[in-house]
Amino acid sequence: VKRKPFTPLHRCLFILCSVVAAGLSIGIGVLIGKNVRYNQELPNYQLDYNDKIRQMMFDEIQTTNIKKNLHELTVKPHEAGSHQDEVVLVDSIEKTWKSYLDKVEIYPYNVLLSYPNVTDPNYVGLLHPNGSVTMKTNFTEKPLVKNEDQPGVIPSFLAYTPSGDVSGNLFYVNYARVEDFEELLKLKVNFTGAICMARYGHIFRGDKVKNAEKFNCFGLVLFSDPYDYGGNGYPNSWWLPPSGFQRGSTQLDGDPLTPDYPALDLTHRIQESETNLAKIQAQPISYEQAYEYISKLGGAVAPEAWQGGMNVTYRLGGSFQHPHENCKAEIHTGNVNVLKKVHNVGTLRGGQDPDKYVIIGNHRDAWTYGGLDPSSGTAVVLEVARAIAALVRDGKWRPRRTLVFCNWGAEEHGLIGSTEWTEQLEKRLLLRAIAYINIDIAVQGSATLRASATPTLYSAIYNTTKVVPNPNIDEISQNRPTVFDTWLDKKARNINLPPIGNLGSGSDYTTFIQKCGVASVDLRYTFDERMSYPSYHSLHDTFDYMENFVDPEFKYSKAIAEVAADLMMKLSSLPVLPLSPNDYSAKLKSMFQKLQETSGEFLNANGIQLTNLKSTIDQFKEAAEALNSAAEKQNEESSDDEIRVINERLFEIDRGFLDFKGLPGQQWRHVIFAPASHNSYSASGFPGVTDAIYNLQHSTGTLDEVRQQLSVLALKILSAADLMKGF
Secondary structure (H helix, E strand, C coil), X not given: CCCCCCCCCCEEEEEEECCCXXXXXXXXHHHHCCCCCCCCCCCCCECCXXXXXXXXXXXXXXXXXXXXXXXXXXXXXCCCCCHHHHHHHHHHHHHHHHCCCCCXXXXXXXXXXXXXXXXXXXXXXXXXXXXXXXXXCCCCCCCCCCCCCCCCCCCCCEECCCCEEEEECEEECCCCCHHHHHHHHHCCCCCCCCEEEEECECECHHHHHHHHHHCCXXXXXXXXXXXXXXXXXXXXXXXXXXXXXXXXXXXXXXXXXXXXXXXXCCCCCCCHHHCCXXXXXXXXXXXXXXXXXXXXXXXXECCHHHCCCCCCCCECECCECCCCCCCEEEEEECCEEEEEEEEEEXXXXXXXXXXXXXXXXXXXXXXXXXXXXXXXXXXXXXXXXXXXXXXXXXXXXXXXXXXXXXXXCCCCCCCHHHHXXXXXXXXXXXXXXXXXXXXXXXXXXXXXXEEEECHHHHHHHHHHHCCCECCCHHHHHCCCCEHHHHHHHHHCCCCCCCCCECCCCCCCCHHHHHHHCCEEEEEXXXXXXXXXXXXXXXXXXXXXXXXXXXXXXCHHHHHHHHHHHHHHHHHHHCCCCCCCHHHHHHHHHHHHHHHHHHHHHHHHHCCCCCHHHHHHHHHHHHHHHHHXXXXXXXXXXXXXXXXXXXXXXXXXXXXXXXXXXXXXXXXXXXXXXXXXXXXXXXEEECHHHHHHHHHHHCCCCCHHHHHHHHHHHHHHHHHHHHHCCCC
């Protein structure tokens, strides 16, 4: 994350809601604040969670508060490292949470951030034989409504791409996926020394840059095609206007200089030349400026599936049409990398079971105003924290386990705040974290819920959504009174439960599941699960955009808050954790069936059998059924020790799937789910195995590598099964 003008203070807040077991007066006083005093004999102080307490929670959560929160958060741009983000918003959130939650602790980190150089603007241009450059693209977006022109809006750049100048023949490469480049290779296209132009979408932008680098391109230009993002543009609708563009990072790995370790002052830092940062220039542009280049490209007509939404025939390029046939494309970038101080803020104390944590998190930093990403999530988490604290303050409820509220910084630059914190507290989280709830963008549409999670949380998510009221009155009139009902109607495909997605990367849940094996869920309301909202990472991601086009009444924001709050209170209150080993067993079975369908014939032809893997999945199922049965038998007569043993076996399941050697070529440890090697946003099932098969099919891997990964997978499934058993 790169930019000099900003002050170095950068913080991630995480604050806990807790009750000390020694006594209600002391416990609540610590939680709510030193000036609050309570009667030790408060009646009906509920430790358990029930329908009455749930309704109190739902009544406490207010749309007006969420709206007020969002408006205050989005008054000014607040990119990571800026004064607005690191001082104004951090101080505001810290002060707010201190007024009704517990004390605050500071965790400082020195991290490498990336910024464009405002005195040396980035551009894409048309380089003429005489050395002149025309058709330079804009460094900034065009403000279209009031208050969009405030200082502090970050110009166009891709974080952690190098500075410099590069020129070459321009090729159109569709979405810059591996299969797109391979399709062009069949046409004998030579990318060496070329500049490639690609559409945003389908895969993570950083993987597009890596693919271009892999295929020997010297630079990459990205644009948001109106086929995916356009229409009658903002401010007339929510579609991206022709002048809009998407900023973003090319990294998802935390601080680049301290891989696998927290970026403390005492931590050794590698040189930038030793990192996996991008090696080629890359730059985003608007689609109105992309049109100027696409319309002038020569070469063969691009395949039908590659044609986009602009009123022009998309060609593959390699040269420009007359009179520009002797011109080349040029990319100029002046990006800089800067070491800055980052602070995570938080506290970890608890109630009856203080060493077990239920964590909710959202990041604070935004590329511009953050109307949806991430401030819609921040506004919701703030209201959830306030509402839970109000129940505790009024003596209506308290959690058995510690609740931790997190507000991460520098997520947009590569999940930095959450990554450094989990790296520092890794051992504590491995032993004590029950679950992590992530709310990045709370609402990016009003069609239905979108949930991605690890399987032990599936049943809890379904049960929660069955009791959260439907925010859509039209859906209620169609006899769909709950969030679950609409979710099922919109998403189910001949099944009786809506699908829950797998967790890849792209938000702060990543290191919780990938490095610590913590059961995790990502929640949001959406309009299309295949894509983000049109103004994503643009100047127009504002409060007005949310209020006018996404959630005018903030009722979908309230619904997400209720889902998150109900999950938190169940996970922190119920004597037996609402985690389902049987759901994990069913997921492993379906993933095995998919592996058989997609690769079984290929593996058989190469003398590789899946019998050992099937056997271990069967053993996992047996252990899961036994643990599930034991959990269901617990009742009021059960001892605390009996329940503790059951709970520890339930929340440790994902720990068993961690391979601390890491997946081949990746830092990730989880052998069941991990970011796909060719698209970090999506999740790959059985990632070590599927990547090894892919490499073998593309002549870059061996049979022994496939066998080894099948062995590792089977062993880790046995390890997870063993964690569910006793001696």
